Amino acid sequence: MNSYYLINLLIYAAVDAMACLGLSQQFGVAGVTNFGFIIFQAAGGYTAAILALPSDSANGGFQSYIGGWDLPFPIPWIGAAVVGGLIALPFTFLVGRRLRGDFAAVGLLVTAVLLNLLVTNYRPVLNGDAGLSLIPQPLLREGSRQSAGYEWLFTVGALVVCAAVYLFVRRITESPYGRSLRAMRDNDIVADSLGKNLLSLRTAMLVTGGAIAGLSGGILVSYITTWSPAAWGYAETVVLFAAVIIGGAGNHRGAILGAILVPVGFEEITRYIPTSNNLPPNLIPSLQWVAIGLLIVVFLWFRPQGVLPERKRVIRASLLGPPASLAPAAPGGTDPASPAAAGTAVAGAAPLAPVPAASAVPRPAAPRPAETAPRGGEVVLQAADVVREFGGLRAVAGVSLSVRRGTLTGLIGPNGAGKSTLLAMLAGTLPVSSGRISYQGQDVTSLPAYRRARLGLIRTFQLASEFKKLTVMENLLSSVPGNRGDSLRGAAAGPRYWRGDENAAIVGATALLERFGLEAHANSYAGDLSGGQRRMVEIMRALMAKPRVLLLDEPMAGVHPSLARKIGGELVALAAGGLTVLMVEHELAIMDEFCDPVVAMAEGAVLAQGTMAELRRRSDVVEAYLVG
Amino acid sequence: MTIFLASVGFGLVTASVLAIAAVGFTLQFGVTDVLNLAYGAVMIAGAYLAYLLNSHGVNIWIAMIVAVVVCSAGSVLLNAGVYSPFQRRGTAPITMVIVSLGMTLIIEFGVQAAAGGTSVSYTMSQGPSVRADGFTLTAVQFAVIGLSLVVMAGTHVLLRYTRLGKAMRATAANRNLARNCGIRTGRVITATWAITGALCGLAGVVFAMDAGSFGATSTDLFLVLILAATFLGGPGQAYGAMLGAVIIGLATEVSAAYITPDYKYVIAFVALLVMLGVRPTGLLGKAVG
Numbered sequence: 001m002n003s004y005y006l007i008n009l010l011i012y013a014a015v016d017a018m019a020c021l022g023l024s025q026q027f028g029v030a031g032v033t034n035f036g037f038i039i040f041q042a043a044g045g046y047t048a049a050i051l052a053l054p055s056d057s058a059n060g061g062f063q064s065y066i067g068g069w070d071l072p073f074p075i076p077w078i079g080a081a082v083v084g085g086l087i088a089l090p091f092t093f094l095v096g097r098r099l100r101g102d103f104a105a106v107g108l109l110v111t112a113v114l115l116n117l118l119v120t121n122y123r124p125v126l127n128g129d130a131g132l133s134l135i136p137q138p139l140l141r142e143g144s145r146q147s148a149g150y151e152w153l154f155t156v157g158a159l160v161v162c163a164a165v166y167l168f169v170r171r172i173t174e175s176p177y178g179r180s181l182r183a184m185r186d187n188d189i190v191a192d193s194l195g196k197n198l199l200s201l202r203t204a205m206l207v208t209g210g211a212i213a214g215l216s217g218g219i220l221v222s223y224i225t226t227w228s229p230a231a232w233g234y235a236e237t238v239v240l241f242a243a244v245i246i247g248g249a250g251n252h253r254g255a256i257l258g259a260i261l262v263p264v265g266f267e268e269i270t271r272y273i274p275t276s277n278n279l280p281p282n283l284i285p286s287l288q289w290v291a292i293g294l295l296i297v298v299f300l301w302f303r304p305q306g307v308l309p310e311r312k313r314v315i316r317a318s319l320l321g322p323p324a325s326l327a328p329a330a331p332g333g334t335d336p337a338s339p340a341a342a343g344t345a346v347a348g349a350a351p352l353a354p355v356p357a358a359s360a361v362p363r364p365a366a367p368r369p370a371e372t373a374p375r376g377g378e379v380v381l382q383a384a385d386v387v388r389e390f391g392g393l394r395a396v397a398g399v400s401l402s403v404r405r406g407t408l409t410g411l412i413g414p415n416g417a418g419k420s421t422l423l424a425m426l427a428g429t430l431p432v433s434s435g436r437i438s439y440q441g442q443d444v445t446s447l448p449a450y451r452r453a454r455l456g457l458i459r460t461f462q463l464a465s466e467f468k469k470l471t472v473m474e475n476l477l478s479s480v481p482g483n484r485g486d487s488l489r490g491a492a493a494g495p496r497y498w499r500g501d502e503n504a505a506i507v508g509a510t511a512l513l514e515r516f517g518l519e520a521h522a523n524s525y526a527g528d529l530s531g532g533q534r535r536m537v538e539i540m541r542a543l544m545a546k547p548r549v550l551l552l553d554e555p556m557a558g559v560h561p562s563l564a565r566k567i568g569g570e571l572v573a574l575a576a577g578g579l580t581v582l583m584v585e586h587e588l589a590i591m592d593e594f595c596d597p598v599v600a601m602a603e604g605a606v607l608a609q610g611t612m613a614e615l616r617r618r619s620d621v622v623e624a625y626l627v628g
Numbered sequence: 629m630t631i632f633l634a635s636v637g638f639g640l641v642t643a644s645v646l647a648i649a650a651v652g653f654t655l656q657f658g659v660t661d662v663l664n665l666a667y668g669a670v671m672i673a674g675a676y677l678a679y680l681l682n683s684h685g686v687n688i689w690i691a692m693i694v695a696v697v698v699c700s701a702g703s704v705l706l707n708a709g710v711y712s713p714f715q716r717r718g719t720a721p722i723t724m725v726i727v728s729l730g731m732t733l734i735i736e737f738g739v740q741a742a743a744g745g746t747s748v749s750y751t752m753s754q755g756p757s758v759r760a761d762g763f764t765l766t767a768v769q770f771a772v773i774g775l776s777l778v779v780m781a782g783t784h785v786l787l788r789y790t791r792l793g794k795a796m797r798a799t800a801a802n803r804n805l806a807r808n809c810g811i812r813t814g815r816v817i818t819a820t821w822a823i824t825g826a827l828c829g830l831a832g833v834v835f836a837m838d839a840g841s842f843g844a845t846s847t848d849l850f851l852v853l854i855l856a857a858t859f860l861g862g863p864g865q866a867y868g869a870m871l872g873a874v875i876i877g878l879a880t881e882v883s884a885a886y887i888t889p890d891y892k893y894v895i896a897f898v899a900l901l902v903m904l905g906v907r908p909t910g911l912l913g914k915a916v917g
Binding site for chain 2: 031033035093094099100101102103104105106107109110111113114117118121122234235238241242245282283286287288289290292293294295296297300301304
């Protein structure tokens with residue numbers, strides 16, 4: 001085989017694989033659909049070019065461009081990666097929580113189309129339509145490529161960089177941080193409610209992916225020594241998407257396979273189509289595009305998981321030794337007084353009897369004040385005249401509510417009373433239209449949901465909200481706060497940096513799973529469980545987040561009555577340890593047995609508050625709810 | 629002043645083309661919940677069909693009607709064969725957008741393969757022109773504006789006064805509720821694809837008539853204008869799209885007269901990004917939060 005041909009093939013494969021890895025990290029792992037991905041590769045290409053080129057007058061003056069710094073290798077490649085990452089920053093406003101993912105994607109696509117148009121039409125900066133050429137190759141003074149040895153060296157360099165990128169994205173993806181990214185991909189609003197800062201996660205992914213794309217552009221440009229707008233039309237992004245989808249989104253090896261099959265493979269196949277003079281000149285390239293479109297649609301229909309699907313992360317807790325012996329070593333190791341830690345202690349002591357729990361809890365829980373005071377400790381969560389309007393509808397019309405520490409407060413009311421909306425506002429999932437919410441004496445009205453979650457205010461959702469493509473174990477681990485590996489920097493530092501935190505969290509999660517009888521499903525995808533089991537996963541996941549106040553939206557719906565009673569018992573035990581619970585539930589037997597006080601809502605307002613027995617005596621409550 | 633009036637004239641023509649396209653696009657999205665980025669590709673398919681018929685001696689207005697019918701049927705098939713099966717399977721909206729990008733490639737480059745890959749020029753008699761102090765419009769341009777006004781009036785009548793229009797609005801507002809109220813949402817959605825597909829085909833033909841020459845990928849940039857008009861008015865809002873089309877049409881052409889035509893799309897682009905970032909529900913929509 002011609003060695004020039006092989007070199008060409010390998011370098012293109014390395015560059016395309018790098019780009020696909022960046023895209024796979026953004027799209028497959030983090031669920032950030034960046035239809036403007038090619039912009040970042042283009043930026044890297046131009047950066048490498050203007051850093052490496054001599055000033056434009058020195059270069060014959062036939063092309064005009066800024067820069068022309070004539071800088072030596074490896075500065076152009078480094079610059080390409082840095083600029084690729086930096087230009088991601090202006091796009092972050094598109095990927096916050098407020099904008100629908102498909103709208104943000106359209107914004108990025110349109111940006112790619114427009115930037116290409118601008119660069120094409122504006123000559124002074126990057127030589128417009130004609131693009132830049134005669135870009136010096138690394139370590140070569142004259143533009144001529146003579147020795148085969150140099151070409152091989154270049155090839156090896158490109159492959160090494162590609163391998164480094166692969167190891168980097170794998171390290172990120174397989175860390176607790178990567179788990180947070182995948183949680184966000186599966187359900188961003190739930191991830192937000194568990195303390196994940198979506199904007200920061202998505203920004204980090206745009207920047208990392210952008211830097212990888214930029215680097216790939218820089219390497220490509222210093223090999224082909226030319227770069228022009230024709231090389232980075234928006235449709236090139238679609239080719240990369242096709243590669244990642246076909247290879248397997250979320251599987252980095254799949255991304256490499258996709259890069260080899262689609263962008264590289266297509267170029268190669270068309271070389272072998274016999275050229276005939278009878279064919280119109282553009283027929284083959286046109287059909288190539290048609291084929292890529294077909295591949296995308298056909299794969300998304302028949303094999304949406306790709307050739308190499310995302311693999312399941314199986315966690316064998318047994319490798320860590322018997323959980324009972326390790327249980328007292330508080331999971332996370334940051335806050336031994338937290339209820340989740342207390343929970344593990346309960347597991348060790350007496351799983352079925354809630355009563356001894358209080359004694360097993362290390363928290364210096366204040367003894368209950370005198371009998372005259374309202375049940376529970378001080379007020380931890382308070383809503384003052386909270387209103388939420390949807391269009392003209394006042395779903396919650398001025399609710400004031402106080403929740404005291406250590407209580408299991410129930411919230412009942414007919415459908416449409418505004419219970420879930422109130423819960424969402426308390427947790428920060430929905431902003432209030434007016435009114436104030438304070439938590440532990442702090443005004444949290446304008447605090448986003450993830451910040452409230454980090455303060456220990458955790459909610460569950462009425463509708464199924466498990467992270468479907470995470471295992472049950474991963475669902476539980478995803479909410480544990482304070483894991484050292486749950487940041488980009490921590491993830492980059494490698495498993496040794498966070499292994500301790502991770503193991504402690506696994507021990508805690510295993511104990512919890514055993515308590516709720518789901519240990520057999522630890523390594524099943526949460527999306528494959530029954531409705532009742534998924535409810536349990538959500539409750540356990542909320543407990544793993546070390547809540548101080550737990551907002552539960554119909555936690556027992558679809559759960560077997562005996563299990564529901566068990567959950568209730570656990571909650572009572574945790575409440576005795578200082579956890580506060582506000583629970584929406586339609587099952588009044590649960591309210592009777594576990595909740596005191598109970599708040600009754602109707603038509604967006606609080607109707608009454610008291611024990612369930614008291615509420616049953618109130619004719620207005622009975623009329624609004626118990627009968628109707 | 630002369631330049632200004634001339635650019636306003638062009639702006640009105642662009643706005644007319646854009647209004648037809650954007651109303652179709654926004655209704656399609658609002659009712660069917662598919663953000664169909666292949667809309668521009670279907671436009672080009674319609675334009676190319678009309679061109680082909682016209683170049684074989686068929687009267688341009690008859691060719692236009694054929695293109696409208698074919699695009700309407702094609703859109704219904706596109707939904708029945710591709711989008712609807714994906715939607716029934718519960719495919720995420722973002723994946724639907726990727727599917728529509730795949731369809732864009734298939735249709736656009738299918739047209740290019742059929743057309744032989746060269747951009748075709750639509751030379752037709754522009755008819756007598758009307759001039760007034762720099763404000764110059766040809767008969768064809770007047771026809772485009774007239775067509776657009778008829779389409780807008782027709783859309784208004786459809787949405788306000790017909791059962792189908794009311795059913796479309798109900799389906800757009802809440803599909804499940806509409807179905808529970810006895811509206812056959814499946815039929816409404818098919819009808820919507822037929823109507824918006826017809827608008828798409830019509831927009832494609834007048835786009836080509838206005839542009840003079842076009843290639844298979846000519847609507848890539850025009851799609852930016854459509855999206856800008858749609859998001860200015862609020863996605864799914866037919867009246868908003870009309871307003872957005874007038875604003876974007878005039879803004880691009882007037883700015884083209886004063887800056888340079890190469891950058892006339894930038895204004896649309898900035899408008900779109902600002903709307904996406906600040907007020908994704910549109911000028912006429914409700915504020916978020």
